[in-house]
Amino acid sequence: MKKIIILFAFMFVVNACNSGGGDGANDSTPLPNNTPLGQASVVDDVSAKNILQVAIGSKDHTTLVAAVQAAQIEHVLVNAGPLTVFAPTNAAFDALPEGTVETLLKPENKSKLAFILTNHAAPGSFNQAALKKEARKGRKIYTAAGDYLEVVVEGETITVGGAKILGTIQTSNGVINVVDKIILPAEK
Amino acid sequence: MKLSFKYITLLTMLAISYGLTSCGGGDSKSGALNSSAAEKVFVAPGEHDEFYAFISGGFSGQLAVYGLPSGRLFKVIPVFSVDGEKAYGFNEETKPMLETSYGSIPWDDSHHPDISQTNGELDGRWVFINANNTPRIARISLSTFETEEIIEIPNSAGNHSSSFVTENTEYVIAGTRFSIPIPQKDISIDEYKGNFKGALSFVSVDPEEGHMEVAFQILMPGFNYDLTHPGRGKSHGWMFFSTYNTEEANTLLEVNASQNDKDFIAAINWKKAEEYIKAGKFKTMPAKYAHNLYDESTHSATSTMMKSVKVLDPSELPGLVYFLPTPKSPHGCDVDPSGEYIVGSGKLAASLTVHSFTKMLKAIEDKKFDGEAYGIPILNFDAVNAGTVVQPGLGPLHTEFDGKGNAYTTFFISSEVVKWQLGTWKVLDRKPTYYSVGHLMIPGGNSRKPFGKYLLAMNKITKDRYLPTGPEVCQSAQLYDITGEKMELLLDFPTIGEPHYAAGCPADLLKPNSKKIYRLEDNNHPYVTKTEKETKVVRKGKDVHIYMTMIRSHFAPDNIEGVKVGDRVYFHVTNLEQDYDVPHGIAVIGANTSELLIMPGQTETFVWEPKQVGVWPFYCTDFCSALHQEMQGYVRVSPRNSNRALKWSLDGE
Secondary structure (H helix, E strand, O other), rough: OOHHHHHHHHHHHHHHHOOOOOOOOOOOOOOHHHOOOOOOOOOOOOOOOHHHHHHHHHHHEEEEEEEEHHHHHHHHEEEOOOOEEEEHHHHHHHHHOHHHHHHHHHHHHHHHHHHHHHOEEOOOOHHHHHHHHHHHOOOEEOOOOOOOOOOOEEOEEEEEEEEEEEEEEEEEOOOEEEEOOOOOOOOO | OOOEEEEHHHHHHHHHHHHHHHHHOOOOOOOOOOOOHHHHHOOOOOOOEEEEEEEEEEEOOEEEEEEOOOOOOOEEOOOOOOOOOEEEEEOOHHHHHHHHEEEEEOOOOOOEEEEEEEEEEEEEEEEEEEOOOEEEEEEEOOOOOOOOEEOOOOOOOOOOOOOEEEEOOEEEEEEEOOOOOOOOOOOHHHHHHHHHHEEEEEEOOOOOOOOOOEEEEEEEOOOEEEEEEEEHHHOOEEEEEEEOOOOOOOOOOHHOOOOOOOEEEEEEEEEHHHHHHHOOOOEEEEEEEEEEHHHHHHHOEEEOOOOOOOOOOOOOOOOEEEEEEEEOOOEEEEEEOOOOOEEEOOOOOOOOOEEHHHEEEHHHOOEEEEEEOEEEEEEHHHHHHEEEEEOOOOOEEEEOOOOOOOEEEOOOOOEEEEEEEEOOOOOEEEEEEOOOOEEEOOOOOOOOOOOOOOOEEEEEOOOOOOOOHHHHHHHHEEEEOOOOOOOOEEEEEOOOOOOOEEEEHHHHHHHHHOOOOOHHHHOOOOOOOOOOOOOOEEOOOEEEEEEEEEEEOOOOEEEEEEEEOOOOOOOEEEEEEOOOOOOOEEEEEOOOOEEEOOOOOOEEEEEEEOOOEEEEEEEOOOOOOOOOOHEEEEEEEOOOOOOOOOEEEEEOO
């Protein structure tokens, strides 16, 4: 009983010593943990929306957003970029063999998922006009996963790495091209 | 085991007292700072400071933005000096900001920042700061943190007693340290006495836009006007100026201006001045002074030369000015939050003199005058004196208040801050500074509502405080916790230039208003380019105007041909980004000016006069993005007699 009281009193003192700290200083939390999502933690309702914010606001991309969150690569999509994201719709994910998405979303597959997702991102800003120019000049899109994707234009249809562009959205840090297929990285 | 309540209490108290000694004591041998102090100034990574501090850059001419309690530097706002980093004074848009009646001036000496007020409390709209050398006052926006306006002060020289605001920001004040012939003329310096005058200027501030105008000047006797503070509360409507050199010496002032036992604090009834102006009792004097205004919508400044000023002569206008005798060359002239006490810090006096506003009004009513100076009544010292802080230290300079009945005065010679009590005039505490402190600042210090948590002492001498950097070392500032009975030194940090004074306010007052981006749709710059499609290059004789855009990660256009040696090439560059903290920069080889650093939605212009034939690169100077190193372009420069037509492109289009 006595020991408990002394311990209690001692804890009180220790607490008193710490109480003067800055509002973010808390001994129980490691310091870098106050922004776990990196730049994705930034609150900014003034700037034009970035790729992540646009994706989160799209009802056709809930699976993509869930996958990005499971892979913990949100910060990549809010980075200064510039970045072009080929964003598969929910239907594109649904078209994968049954169980694929569920398997990829498992924590132990985090790095594999991240690798697949980064194959849908390319440095640079490629809207449809720029993609047509890529096709015309025979230039390929180099993805963040290291693949070169061919751009094919047939009439008004543009495909990148075999995925058809369904629409394009300009964002503050790059371009989102909505696509109808998952662009799996080439086997190496 | 049975434990009595007393025993528990005793144990707890023992433990607490142990704790106090081990973490709160100031007697550690490890130096002035202890772990408790470290915790008090520690702002964890990603967290924000509790206060903003706007610390004058002194002879740098600028204003620095720090956080308290951490002492971290966030921004140096260019005000009176050119700044190549931000293109201030180098780009075409801001060049007019540095115009004066003497032409363009690239430097000044900035002194006393003060934040705008409403009802005697900080309102966080603007911060003002004065230029001492070529007299000017600047207004800085506290949403963009950029200088928006600079007005020159005519008939003034050494604009030291400036730029303090009245309690509804009706006026921002400019005194004159040096008296001069008004108007200026070619006379012998020996004719100083009686012929030189000191102009005290009342610069009105538009309550909506903040635009400044020299409303009127009071032409005072040829003393030196050192510092000033507004009355507040009951003394609102009055302004108090310290004076020295009432001897009117014009040489070896260190001796000749220290002869009189007492100089004056000049009490100006500016409400009365307004009545006299309204009644037409002013003279309009020809004058020449620049008024420079930056327009956020055009992202450009204009300079207008003003031609006249209204002046009031206090010798002919009763009730306008009274002199309060104050011992030995008073420097600081500070008014407590209630507006009752006016503290005069006689630089050479052994004691601090405090005057009473209530007694002053009574003395005026009872005509308790001890003569006059140039037609201005001198009030009887005992009739106005509230009290004296006896021998508090050596070389008193400035006083601030905590809003809890205490005053804090700096002492230059004895290198200390002294806490004393208003009313009893008793010294309560003293703490050394390192070294030779000048001004001090308590956030909200020049207002009815100080935030009495921290005190910042700004020192003149640094010597061995930091790692040495050759003969020239930075100036030091020290932060004290003033929440307790005794002051506690918390932190020591370096400052830019010489910090003459600072203004502080709670961070929450400004944070929500800080602008993130400029809206592209609101950009009314005459050379704005809002889309890449509209980019072009236009020749008008020898002037070539490039309408250029920048976005991650390219310029449009980035290949330009048809420029010739001897052309004046204007790069009008618009940052198309609408994303917070994505500025782009631009610089071209051989340009005789600075880079541009352009914020999202903003347009800036620099001029390049190519002198040699060739192909010359330009590039983005701010690491903007992953493809920043790819953000570049070329200009082909042909001989003067070339017939090459202008041509511009991006990726061949």
